[in-house]
Amino acid sequence: MNELRPSTAALLAAAAAIALGACSPADRQEAQTEGRQATAQASAAVDDAAVTTKVKAALLADDQVKGTQINVDTSGGTVRLTGTVDTPAQVARAMEIAKGVSGVQKVENNLSASASAAPGMVPGTQPPGTSAGSTPMPNASTPDSTKK
Numbered sequence: 001m002n003e004l005r006p007s008t009a010a011l012l013a014a015a016a017a018i019a020l021g022a023c024s025p026a027d028r029q030e031a032q033t034e035g036r037q038a039t040a041q042a043s044a045a046v047d048d049a050a051v052t053t054k055v056k057a058a059l060l061a062d063d064q065v066k067g068t069q070i071n072v073d074t075s076g077g078t079v080r081l082t083g084t085v086d087t088p089a090q091v092a093r094a095m096e097i098a099k100g101v102s103g104v105q106k107v108e109n110n111l112s113a114s115a116s117a118a119p120g121m122v123p124g125t126q127p128p129g130t131s132a133g134s135t136p137m138p139n140a141s142t143p144d145s146t147k148k
Helices: 006-021 025-061 088-099
Strands: 070-075 078-085 106-113
Touching (some): 025 070, 088 106
Parallel strands (some): 078 106
C-alpha cells in the first residue's frame, strides 16, 4: 500500500481547511441549529423512554394495580395508559401512580375495567391470529405430551 508523502498530506489538509472555511456564516449557523435540534430530539426521546420505564416500574411495584395488564407509552412528557384492569379502583390507582412519577406532565387514561380481564395479559399481546384462550400457558402440558 502506498503511503502519503508529507507534502501530499499537507496539500490535502490545506484543501480541507479551505473548503470548510469557504462556508458562509449563515451555512455554519444553519448547521449548528440543525445539530442542536437533532440533539434536543434525541434527548426528548431518551427522556420519554425514562419516564415510561419509571411509570411501568411504579405500576409493577404497586400491590393494588396489576401492572402487567397496563401498557405505558410516553410522548413529550404525556403518559398514555392502555389496557384492561379488574376494577375502576385499579384504574384510579394507576392514574394516581402515573401522575406521581417525576417527569410526567400529563396522563391520558385509556384504561378500562372488566372483572374478566385476563391476568397478566395486555390486550393485543397474543400472537397474531390467536386468542388468549388458544395461547398455551408456560409449562402447561398438552393432551399429547403425556402419551408416548
